[in-house]
Amino acid sequence: xxxxxxxxxxxxxxxxxxxxxxxxxxxxxxxxxxxxxxxxxxxxxxxxxxxxxxxxxxxxxxxxxxxxxxxxxxxxxxxxxxxxxxxxxxxxxxxxxxxxxxxxxxxxxxxxxxxxxxxxxxxxxxxxxxxxxxxxxxxxxxxxxxxxxxxxxxxxxxxxxxxxxxxxxxxxxxxxxxxxxxxxxxxxxxxxxxxxxxxxxxxxxxxxxxxxxxxxxxxxxxxxxxxxxxxxxxxxxxxxxxxxxxxxxxxxxxxxxxxxxxxxxxxxxxxxxxxxxxxxx
Numbered sequence: 001x002x003x004x005x006x007x008x009x010x011x012x013x014x015x016x017x018x019x020x021x022x023x024x025x026x027x028x029x030x031x032x033x034x035x036x037x038x039x040x041x042x043x044x045x046x047x048x049x050x051x052x053x054x055x056x057x058x059x060x061x062x063x064x065x066x067x068x069x070x071x072x073x074x075x076x077x078x079x080x081x082x083x084x085x086x087x088x089x090x091x092x093x094x095x096x097x098x099x100x101x102x103x104x105x106x107x108x109x110x111x112x113x114x115x116x117x118x119x120x121x122x123x124x125x126x127x128x129x130x131x132x133x134x135x136x137x138x139x140x141x142x143x144x145x146x147x148x149x150x151x152x153x154x155x156x157x158x159x160x161x162x163x164x165x166x167x168x169x170x171x172x173x174x175x176x177x178x179x180x181x182x183x184x185x186x187x188x189x190x191x192x193x194x195x196x197x198x199x200x201x202x203x204x205x206x207x208x209x210x211x212x213x214x215x216x217x218x219x220x221x222x223x224x225x226x227x228x229x230x231x232x233x234x235x236x237x238x239x240x241x242x243x244x245x246x247x248x249x250x251x252x253x254x255x256x257x258x259x260x261x262x263x264x265x266x267x268x269x270x271x272x273x274x275x276x277x278x279x280x281x
Contacts, residue, residue, distance in 0.1 A: 005272075009256045010083065011037035013051045016044075019079065026083055033083035034254045035159075035220055038090050039072045040079055057093030058147075059140035059169050066139050073147060080156050087219050087254055089159050089190050092140055095132035097167040100125055104166060104202055105229055113203045122203050125166055136169045137177060144178065144187055151186025159190030159219035162210055164198055164231070172205055175214060188219035191248075194231030194258070197240045201228055208244050220254030221245060223275060225263070232260035234271030235280075242278050255281050 010019065010033055019041055025031045042051050056069040073090070080088055104113070104122070112118040147158050160170065160178065170178060178187065191211060199205045211218070225233030226240050235257060236242070249255075257275070259268055275281040 005257075007032040007034050009033070009035045009037055009089070009254075009258075010040060010079070010085075011089075012039050012042060012053050013048060014041055015048075016041045023082075033085050035087040035089060035256065036076055036080050036083070036085050038076045038088050039069075040076045043072075053089070053091035054093050058090065058143040059093035059136040061135040061139050066143060070143050070146060073143075074150060077150060077154060077156060081154060085156070087157050087159050087188075087190075089161050089220070089222075091163065092160060093136060093169045094163075094165065094167045095129055095136060095169060097125070097129060097132065100129075100167060101165045108202055108229060119203065126171075126204070129166060129171065130173065132167075133169060133171065133174055137174050140169065140174075140178065141181060144182060148182055148185040148187050157186045157188050157219050159188050161190040161192050161222070162195050162199075163192075164195045166202075166204055172209060172213075175210070179214060179217060183217075188217045189214040190220050190222070191215075191218060191245065192222040192258070193235075193240045193242070193245060194222070194224045194226040194233075194238070197226035197238065198229045198231055201226070201239065208241070211244055211248050215248030218248050218250075218253055220256065221249075222256050222258040223280065224258045224260075225271070230262070232258065232262050234259050234263035234267035236271050236274035236278075237263075237267060242275075242280055246278065246280060249280065257281075 008031055026033060038053055046055060056065050058069045060066045076088055107113050107118050151158055196210055200207045223235045224231055225235055225238030227238045
C-alpha cells in the first residue's frame, strides 16, 4: 500500500552497499533524504547487531575515542552532502551507571516511582548522574565546537537527540549548557517523542520541559508511540503528547516516523493517518 511517504532518514544500521543501492532512487527524485542519523555508514568492523549511534562517543573524556567519534561524524556529513540532507541526528554518549536503568524499570513495574521512597532513590541517582556528567560535558563542548564550524561551512545542522536512559548524555542541565554555548549556530535540538515520554513516565524529567525550553531551536522530531517505558510503537498508540509538540513545529521542521518491530504494518498505516489528522505531518 502506498503510504504517501516521500522522504526517509538514513541511519546507523545502513552499510555502504545499502547506501549505494538507495542512491539511484535519490538521483531519480523518487525519494528525498532530509536527515541522516550519525554514525553512517556502519563501519565494516562493527557487526550489524551492534550498530548504534555512539559506539564511540563525542563526549568521551578519552581523547582517542572522542577524536575517533569526531571523524565518524564528519564522515556522516560527507554522506549528508551526497544525499542533500540538511540535518544529522546525534547521540552524544553516556555516563557509566551500571544497573540504574534496570532497577528504575523494576520500580516502575512495582508502582514505586511515585512513592516517597521511589522519588528519593531517583533524586539520588540524578545527583550521581550530574556528578558523572561533568567530564562528558567538557569533552562534548570540544567536539561540538568543530562540528558547529563544519556545519556552518557546509550548510548542515546537527540535531542533538534527547535520549532514553538515566545515564544518557546530555540530560536537561547539560542541554542548557550546550545550547547556551552554541546559541545561533548549527547545533540544534532534536526531539524524540518516545524518549521524552519514557523519561517523563519514569519521573526523570517534568512533563514538557524539553520542548518548553528548547522548542525554539527544534530541528526535527522522531515520532513513535510510548507505553510506560517501552517505545517505538506506532504513533498515536501510546501516552505521548502531540499537542505540545505541534506548538513548536515549523514548516521546515523535519518529522521522522521511527516505529520499530513493535508496530505492525496496519498499525503503522493508522499511525501515519493519525499524524496527518493531528496536523503533525
